[in-house]
Amino acid sequence: MDIDWQLFADSFWPILVGGATGTIPLALSSFAIGLVIALGVALLRLSPLKPLRAVGWFYVSVIRGTPLLVQLFFIFYALPALGWVVPPWPSAILAFSLNVGGYAAEIIRAAILSVPQGQWEAGYTVGYSKAQTLWRVILPQAVRVAVPPLSNTFISLVKDTSLASVVLVTELFRVARQIATFSSEFVAIYLEAALIYWLFCLVLAWGQGRIERRLSRHVVR
Amino acid sequence: MSSAEKPLLQVTGLRKRFGDNEVLRGIDLEVRRGQVVAIIGPSGSGKTTVLRSLNGLEVPDGGEIAIEPGLHLDFQYPLTDAHRYGLRDRSAMVFQNYNLFPHRTVLQNVTDAPIRVRGLPRAQAVAEAEALLARVGLAEKRDAYPYELSGGQQQRVGIVRALALKPELLLFDEPTSALDPELVGEVLQVIKELADEGWTMVIVTHEISFARQVADEVLFIDGGVVVERGAPKRILTDPQEERTARFLQRLLHPFDD
Numbered sequence: 462m463d464i465d466w467q468l469f470a471d472s473f474w475p476i477l478v479g480g481a482t483g484t485i486p487l488a489l490s491s492f493a494i495g496l497v498i499a500l501g502v503a504l505l506r507l508s509p510l511k512p513l514r515a516v517g518w519f520y521v522s523v524i525r526g527t528p529l530l531v532q533l534f535f536i537f538y539a540l541p542a543l544g545w546v547v548p549p550w551p552s553a554i555l556a557f558s559l560n561v562g563g564y565a566a567e568i569i570r571a572a573i574l575s576v577p578q579g580q581w582e583a584g585y586t587v588g589y590s591k592a593q594t595l596w597r598v599i600l601p602q603a604v605r606v607a608v609p610p611l612s613n614t615f616i617s618l619v620k621d622t623s624l625a626s627v628v629l630v631t632e633l634f635r636v637a638r639q640i641a642t643f644s645s646e647f648v649a650i651y652l653e654a655a656l657i658y659w660l661f662c663l664v665l666a667w668g669q670g671r672i673e674r675r676l677s678r679h680v681v682r
Numbered sequence: 683m684s685s686a687e688k689p690l691l692q693v694t695g696l697r698k699r700f701g702d703n704e705v706l707r708g709i710d711l712e713v714r715r716g717q718v719v720a721i722i723g724p725s726g727s728g729k730t731t732v733l734r735s736l737n738g739l740e741v742p743d744g745g746e747i748a749i750e751p752g753l754h755l756d757f758q759y760p761l762t763d764a765h766r767y768g769l770r771d772r773s774a775m776v777f778q779n780y781n782l783f784p785h786r787t788v789l790q791n792v793t794d795a796p797i798r799v800r801g802l803p804r805a806q807a808v809a810e811a812e813a814l815l816a817r818v819g820l821a822e823k824r825d826a827y828p829y830e831l832s833g834g835q836q837q838r839v840g841i842v843r844a845l846a847l848k849p850e851l852l853l854f855d856e857p858t859s860a861l862d863p864e865l866v867g868e869v870l871q872v873i874k875e876l877a878d879e880g881w882t883m884v885i886v887t888h889e890i891s892f893a894r895q896v897a898d899e900v901l902f903i904d905g906g907v908v909v910e911r912g913a914p915k916r917i918l919t920d921p922q923e924e925r926t927a928r929f930l931q932r933l934l935h936p937f938d939d
């Protein structure tokens with residue numbers, strides 16, 4: 462079997478650019494929005510009020526209980542049928558944000574619960590409100606617990622953004638597919654796409670290690 | 683009666699249950715300004731629950747708490763946030779396990795609430811915190827993190843954090859029982875100086891000789907009621923109640939039978 466190494470070399474740059482202008486911004490913006498959703502859902506799940514807890518539970522259950530591809534198709538193809546057209550990029554960002562929101566909510570909830578109850582009380586006794594205690598005392602400590610699993614969520618997300626190619630978003634995998642279809646060099650091009658995803662993930666894993674070491678500074682070991 | 687004659691803290695008939703467990707069965711407590719009251723009693727007798735109620739961390743099922751002037755809570759009615767903030771505005775708690783904020787330096791632990799909650803200018807909050815830290819011998823630790831401190835140092839920071847709020851009432855829940863024996867003295871010394879300075883305090887403690895030195899009144903609580911109360915010398919050396927005598931016997935001579 463012959464691999465067209467010239468094409469391999471020529472397409473490295475276009476695929477990488479697809480990653481830099483598609484995959485990375487898509488993953489970053491979805492992750493940022495997803496974290497905000499996740500914090501809200503985690504707080505619902507921790508609420509003393511049963512109806513709010515139920516809403517949070519329902520959200521997490523639906524997101525985790527349905528395939529991401531189906532969620533994406535629903536937003537891109539089904540919503541227009543209901544009279545609500547969402548263009549490719551917003552569709553993809555919406556789907557990925559909602560998805561991250563469901564998974565990260567459970568991570569954030571567990572991280573909040575991992576902070577000792579005494580920290581809430583210390584916050585209250587110095588006069589902080591519930592929101593101030595959460596923001597100034599609990600969340601900074603929960604972050605340390607949440608970062609490793611959230612990093613994994615982010616790395617999964619980077620790979621999952623390849624699904625956006627089916628709703629016409631130009632990202633790494635869509636560029637690769639176009640070159641592959643045009644040249645019929647499937648082995649070379651898909652191998653190359655896989656390599657570039659792997660490269661991205663190696664960089665992310667390295668960054669994750671740095672953040673984790675930074676966050677464990679103030680902890681007794 | 684004018685408010686000058688009224689005690690700073692008046693607790694009447696405090697009741698609290700956790701499920702089937704009736705933890706407080708009508709606790710009465712009176713603390714005048716400048717007075718130090720020590721609470722002793724066996725494990726599970728409800729001492730912590732009393733203190734937590736005074737700080738709004740626990741909501742009693744019945745009874746009243748009054749802090750003069752102006753704060754009157756009757757627990758047959760629901761406790762509002764304003765009541766909670768009222769209690770925390772007037773009193774401050776020092777915890778058995780210190781509960782310092784581990785992600786903040788010593789100085790930030792002490793100054794953040796005065797700045798955020800009491801609206802003190804940062805420079806003033808820092809100056810006051812530094813003065814308080816110097817008082818308890820921790821001036822040079824202002825930029826340390828809690829994990830870099832010994833237990834005794836952490837608890838002294840805990841006390842400074844409470845003092846920085848300028849509460850009228852200081853609440854101590856077994857402030858030395860998590861400490862190694864050789865560190866107990868440095869913390870008790872700080873509390874004794876505060877007592878001499880005229881701070882009003884309620885202290886839950888197992889340190890009997892400390893209670894005898896510092897307290898104006900000792901309460902012995904068992905089974906959710908005040909079994910006996912009075913001057914420390916009388917309660918601690920000549921208890922009238924059988925239960926008090928047995929508790930003190932066990933505490934002072936744990937290996938005798």
Ligand SMILES: Nc1ncnc2c1ncn2[C@@H]1O[C@H](COP(=O)(O)OP(=O)(O)OP(=O)(O)O)[C@@H](O)[C@H]1O
Nearest residue numbers: 700701703705723724725726727728729730731732
């Ligand atoms: N949040 C809670 N839920 C259920 N039961 C509780 C709760 N807090 C305290 N209790 C129970 O109330 C009783 C009194 O507890 P409390 O902590 O006030 O006792 P204590 O006198 O401070 O004991 P110790 O000397 O061990 O600190 C105990 O039986 C305890 O198990």
Ligand SMILES: [Mg+2]
Nearest residue numbers: 729730731855
């Ligand atoms: Mg206790």
